[in-house]
Amino acid sequence: MAQLDTREKLAILADAAKYDASCASSGTAKRNSRDGKGLGSTEGMGICHAYAPDGRCISLLKILLTNSCIFDCHYCINRKSSNVRRARFTAEEVVRLTLSFYRRNYIEGLFLSSGIIRSSNYTMEQLVEVARSLREDHDFRGYIHLKTIPDADPELIHQAGLHADRVSINVELPTASGLKRLAPEKSETQIEGAMAGMRTAITDGTDARKRYRSAPRFAPAGQSTQMIVGADAATDRDIVGRAATLYDRFELRRVYYSAFSPIPEASAVLPLQRPPLMREHRLYQSDWLMRFYDYKPDEVRAAADDATGMLPLDIDPKLAWALKFRDNFPVDVNRAPREALLRVPGLGVKAVNAILSARRWRRLRLDDVARLTVSIKKLRPFLVADDWRPVALADRAELKPLVAPRKQQLELFAA
Numbered sequence: 344m345a346q347l348d349t350r351e352k353l354a355i356l357a358d359a360a361k362y363d364a365s366c367a368s369s370g371t372a373k374r375n376s377r378d379g380k381g382l383g384s385t386e387g388m389g390i391c392h393a394y395a396p397d398g399r400c401i402s403l404l405k406i407l408l409t410n411s412c413i414f415d416c417h418y419c420i421n422r423k424s425s426n427v428r429r430a431r432f433t434a435e436e437v438v439r440l441t442l443s444f445y446r447r448n449y450i451e452g453l454f455l456s457s458g459i460i461r462s463s464n465y466t467m468e469q470l471v472e473v474a475r476s477l478r479e480d481h482d483f484r485g486y487i488h489l490k491t492i493p494d495a496d497p498e499l500i501h502q503a504g505l506h507a508d509r510v511s512i513n514v515e516l517p518t519a520s521g522l523k524r525l526a527p528e529k530s531e532t533q534i535e536g537a538m539a540g541m542r543t544a545i546t547d548g549t550d551a552r553k554r555y556r557s558a559p560r561f562a563p564a565g566q567s568t569q570m571i572v573g574a575d576a577a578t579d580r581d582i583v584g585r586a587a588t589l590y591d592r593f594e595l596r597r598v599y600y601s602a603f604s605p606i607p608e609a610s611a612v613l614p615l616q617r618p619p620l621m622r623e624h625r626l627y628q629s630d631w632l633m634r635f636y637d638y639k640p641d642e643v644r645a646a647a648d649d650a651t652g653m654l655p656l657d658i659d660p661k662l663a664w665a666l667k668f669r670d671n672f673p674v675d676v677n678r679a680p681r682e683a684l685l686r687v688p689g690l691g692v693k694a695v696n697a698i699l700s701a702r703r704w705r706r707l708r709l710d711d712v713a714r715l716t717v718s719i720k721k722l723r724p725f726l727v728a729d730d731w732r733p734v735a736l737a738d739r740a741e742l743k744p745l746v747a748p749r750k751q752q753l754e755l756f757a758a
């Protein structure tokens with residue numbers, strides 16, 4: 344490997360880390376000000392944003408320790424057979440960079456992942472060493488998110504949890520068959536085994552902290568994972584089902600969905616085109632329905648098209664569910680329980696809380712609800728207010744065009 348200076352390594356390893364969606368603000372259009380016009384860019388790599396356990400949005404230095412890898416996962420630009428420029432930081436270099444960026448107020452923490460060099464254990468040791476040194480040698484109190492390697496020694500994964508705020512183990516593909524085909528060196532059993540071990544350790548750590556104030560913290564921001572969408576034949580129904588199982592079995596804080604993007608010199612087994620970014624967005628919306636809107640996984644799955652198993656791209660999954668299961672509507676804004684109000688398309692959690700609080704004092708009219716939402720047009724067919732009752736919702740075949748957002752002209756060259 345040619346000798347590279349820190350700046351060159353940073354350019355390569357920050358760029359290589361952009362494919363990890365676990366703390367990315369991905370999905371926007373490409374813009375920059377290289378032509379001297381305007382200010383700023385959406386293309387820069389290296390610093391990403393994440394939410395701390397207390398809800399603050401924090402900026403993180405997001406890099407790989409190395410983009411060399413002994414594995415050959417078909418979808419990954421860093422795979423062994425990929426013809427990319429390689430670079431590698433030492434653990435000390437990452438520590439130095441993190442501290443110097445932190446002191447200059449560029450970042451509030453570190454997101455560190457890595458290709459696998461020599462062996463899973465050796466790589467995991469290096470990742471842990473970065474976190475250990477930051478915490479123990481430098482008393483670093485900023486946020487640390489470490490990617491862990493599922494087949495590394497469980498003791499090393501445990502060490503990661505002792506130093507990091509959040510740990511993540513990627514399931515990579517939504518189905519076992521997809522994983523076998525596209526990442527043959529990885530094993531679903533090992534990935535899920537590592538997640539189960541992490542869940543137990545997090546629960547034990549939380550219990551110990553309740554009993555003894557002096558007990559060490561263990562991954563206080565929990566664990567998360569990432570799934571690549573569109574690289575295999577998994578449908579949205581499959582993906583929602585897998586995410587629900589992961590939340591349930593491993594108490595994950597987040598499942599991240601990353602639309603597969605074709606990489607240079609891609610393997611022939613991959614699709615030539617990336618899935619629409621809207622698909623990733625709809626999956627995030629379906630995730631919110633399960634986590635914040637009390638939808639059961641099977642209900643979200645039922646919003647998908649019966650024939651294709653895919654969520655509609657032109658409307659959000661909550662509206663899709665409401666249009667498909669119209670006998671649950673209209674909902675009376677003055678009497679319905681919280682769970683029913685949360686199902687009304689266009690009513691968010693904040694609006695529902697405001698309705699519940701306001702109706703303790705008076706009966707609500709349509710105008711009162713309109714003040715709490717962006718568009719009353721979307722809501723009208725689905726709710727009853729003191730001065731409003733929709734007519735024959737269930738019979739209206741043309742309801743979808745009335746409530747769906749207007750189609751937007753797409754950018755001709757949008758990714």
Ligand code: SF4
Pocket residue numbers: 412413414415416419420421422423457458459526
């Ligand atoms: S192990 Fe990770 S870095 Fe290596 S090829 Fe697979 S996905 Fe890429």
